[in-house]
Amino acid sequence: MGKDSVAKQDPEYKNRAETFSDESQRGNFSIKLNNLQHTDAGKYICYITNSSDSQQETVQLIIS
Structure with a gap:
């Protein structure tokens, strides 16, 4: 079914997502x-x- 794609992933998230x-x-x-x-x-x-x-979904991440 779904397939992960990291082709457009920001390098800042590499090995963290x-x-x-x-x-x-x-x-x-x-x-x-x-x-x-x-x-x-x-x-x-x-x-x-x-x-x-x-489809597109948006979330706001708040870190306290």
């Missing part, structure tokens, strides 16, 4: 960002595409 491919079959497209830094705070946009459709 984790996805859960098995969960995508259940509609869960979660991403875990490890070793959080204050500079990670901000808006994140996730693009999900397939052969017939595409």
Whole structure:
């Protein structure tokens, strides 16, 4: 089903971003960002595409 793509991933997140491919079959497209830094705070946009459709979701990460 889903396939991870890091082709456009910012090098700042290399080896810190984790996805859960098995969960995508259940509609869960979660991403875990490890070793959080204050500079990670901000808006994140996730693009999900397939052969017939595409969607975009936005989340705001707040680090306190």
